[in-house]
Amino acid sequence: MTSTDPNWWRDAVVYQIYPRSFADANNDGTGDVEGMISRLDYLQDLGVTAVWVSPWYPSPMADGGYDVADYCDIDSRFGTLAEADAFVAEAHARGIRVLIDLVPNHSSDAHPAFRAALASAPGSPERAMFHFRDGRGPDGDEPPNNWGSLFGGPAWERVIGPDGPEQWYLHMFAPEQPDWDWANPAVVALFDDVIRFWFDRGVDGLRVDVADGLAKQPGYHDTPIDPATGLGIATFYPGHPWWNQPELDTIQRHWRAIADGYADRHLGERIFVCEANTKPLSALMRFVDPGRMHTTFNFDMLWCEWEAGSLRAMIDRNLIAHAAVGAPTTWVLGNHDSTRVVTRYGKPETGKPFTLDGVTPEWQHRFAEYFFVQPTDNALGRRRARAAALLEFALPGTAYIYQGEELGLPEVEDLPDAVLDDPAFFRTGGRVRGRDGCRVPLPWSGTEQPYGFGADAAPWLPQPPEWAGLSAAAQDGEPDSTLSLYRRALAIRATHPALGDGTLAWGDTYPGTVLYFTREPGFGFLANLSGDAVTLPSGAEVLVASGPLAGDVVPPDTAVWLSLPA
Numbered sequence: 176m177t178s179t180d181p182n183w184w185r186d187a188v189v190y191q192i193y194p195r196s197f198a199d200a201n202n203d204g205t206g207d208v209e210g211m212i213s214r215l216d217y218l219q220d221l222g223v224t225a226v227w228v229s230p231w232y233p234s235p236m237a238d239g240g241y242d243v244a245d246y247c248d249i250d251s252r253f254g255t256l257a258e259a260d261a262f263v264a265e266a267h268a269r270g271i272r273v274l275i276d277l278v279p280n281h282s283s284d285a286h287p288a289f290r291a292a293l294a295s296a297p298g299s300p301e302r303a304m305f306h307f308r309d310g311r312g313p314d315g316d317e318p319p320n321n322w323g324s325l326f327g328g329p330a331w332e333r334v335i336g337p338d339g340p341e342q343w344y345l346h347m348f349a350p351e352q353p354d355w356d357w358a359n360p361a362v363v364a365l366f367d368d369v370i371r372f373w374f375d376r377g378v379d380g381l382r383v384d385v386a387d388g389l390a391k392q393p394g395y396h397d398t399p400i401d402p403a404t405g406l407g408i409a410t411f412y413p414g415h416p417w418w419n420q421p422e423l424d425t426i427q428r429h430w431r432a433i434a435d436g437y438a439d440r441h442l443g444e445r446i447f448v449c450e451a452n453t454k455p456l457s458a459l460m461r462f463v464d465p466g467r468m469h470t471t472f473n474f475d476m477l478w479c480e481w482e483a484g485s486l487r488a489m490i491d492r493n494l495i496a497h498a499a500v501g502a503p504t505t506w507v508l509g510n511h512d513s514t515r516v517v518t519r520y521g522k523p524e525t526g527k528p529f530t531l532d533g534v535t536p537e538w539q540h541r542f543a544e545y546f547f548v549q550p551t552d553n554a555l556g557r558r559r560a561r562a563a564a565l566l567e568f569a570l571p572g573t574a575y576i577y578q579g580e581e582l583g584l585p586e587v588e589d590l591p592d593a594v595l596d597d598p599a600f601f602r603t604g605g606r607v608r609g610r611d612g613c614r615v616p617l618p619w620s621g622t623e624q625p626y627g628f629g630a631d632a633a634p635w636l637p638q639p640p641e642w643a644g645l646s647a648a649a650q651d652g653e654p655d656s657t658l659s660l661y662r663r664a665l666a667i668r669a670t671h672p673a674l675g676d677g678t679l680a681w682g683d684t685y686p687g688t689v690l691y692f693t694r695e696p697g698f699g700f701l702a703n704l705s706g707d708a709v710t711l712p713s714g715a716e717v718l719v720a721s722g723p724l725a726g727d728v729v730p731p732d733t734a735v736w737l738s739l740p741a
């Protein structure tokens with residue numbers, strides 16, 4: 176059963192389920208809620224304490240479900256609300272908490288409120304739910320300002336009404352994702368209902384999509400232009416008119432009060448985790464100030480190069496900043512928007528981005544050059560990714576696992592153009608391939624596609640032939656497999672008194688190319704990021720190692736957990 180510990184979220188191990196690609200129980204090539212239920216035993220064996228489910232709502236899937244047509248139902252491709260309830264209950268029965276995605280920045284153009292807005296006149300209350308504006312120029316033929324979309328192209332789409340072209344509406348992402356106007360109290364009220372709807376159903380937390388983008392500066396002033404495209408810069412910079420506006424404080428405190436209202440129910444605290452790329456770190460920390468959100472994703476780890484000095488600085492920076500506000504740090508190695516960690520660490524340069532930043536104008540050329548020219552060494556990348564997993568789970572705070580990381584899956588870098596589905600691919604004329612390569616359905620068993628994802632239907636994205644050896648069944652019981660490593664490490668983490676929330680102390684007995692820290696009582700972590708072998712501290716006993724050791728010698732790109740002599 177789920178514990179009632181109110182602090183469960185301070186050291187949770189959260190597994191991200193991307194429902195389309197997790198498990199396909201009805202054999203239609205797309206994952207579903209029944210499939211998720213069928214794999215809960217696997218997740219329990221893995222040792223995770225929570226799951227985060229990416230959007231499962233009714234959606235035209237213009238952006239993989241982040242275009243929500245109904246926030247209080249389940250897409251029929253994925254199942255039913257009753258099945259979602261069963262999933263929550265079955266997860267709780269196994270001691271696993273459930274977080275789901277809240278997508279408050281934008282809806283789908285199929286959402287009834289947006290349909291009503293289109294059918295209503297300019298200036299109507301229906302249009303006031305979104306950002307409708309007249310265009311510039313004599314006939315209003317030009318967008319209201321120069322803002323660019325994060326998926327490429329302008330951030331404004333013109334409405335074509337029965338009498339021809341009329342107003343424009345704002346979409347930070349695809350045109351099928353109109354932005355809600357959070358200055359409108361009716362939008363606040365609509366989402367209050369959504370949040371309560373899911374908390375009432377027993378959901379333990381919400382991952383807030385684009386948490387730093389909800390409020391827009393009312394002046395809608397132009398942003399500096401990217402000369403390559405002639406559009407305004409869409410990514411964060413201090414003073415940007417839509418990122419990290421002061422109004423977020425009010426919105427977040429309001430949501431926190433709703434969540435706190437559930438604290439006395441038997442499930443313990445309901446929580447939020449923000450998806451926000453706000454910089455600098457001191458600005459992001461305002462999101463987790465007392466009375467605001469519980470946690471925010473720490474994307475620093477995701478983009479940190481595999482280099483001891485950079486990692487240590489990144490860890491310190493985050494631990495210090497979070498401790499100052501009393502929030503736990505989250506640690507993230509991957510998600511459905513990022514090149515899989517095995518592949519990132521298998522490139523000659525290991526700290527390159529592939530988030531939504533990667534698809535904005537100012538990044539397009541650098542991104543394309545990087546990802547499709549640099550070769551990948553998957554064996555090296557996997558060795559490092561395994562060491563990074565031990566680092567992640569040894570650090571104080573909450574750890575996030577993106578589905579398939581526990582199998583050591585690489586990015587699928589050679590998906591044919593014809594199967595690509597990411598709106599970024601289409602909106603950049605194919606210059607950016609997008610995020611499909613990390614969303615390929617999981618291999619569960621068998622020697623050929625669909626590898627137990629479904630019974631025999633072709634999965635919505637094709638799986639590579641090399642994945643036979645990476646399936647969960649192939650790795651089960653293999654002592655050296657990545658799956659076994661994750662299970663072993665998470666089992667130790669669950670009971671070791673030094674792990675989870677708390678602090679660490681760096682040891683300086685090793686050169687700067689080695690990460691070595693201790694946690695009380697009696698725990699040591701060592702990762703060898705040098706090119707040379709390193710010897711374990713004397714008297715230390717190995718609890719788990721990310722790769723083979725030669726006696727007390729730790730080879731390069733290998734990490735160990737240690738039990739230290741008293």
Ligand code: NOJ
Pocket residue numbers: 238241278348384385450511512
């Ligand atoms: C962040 C999500 O993780 C990503 O998948 C999505 O495309 C954007 N937000 C827009 O919702």
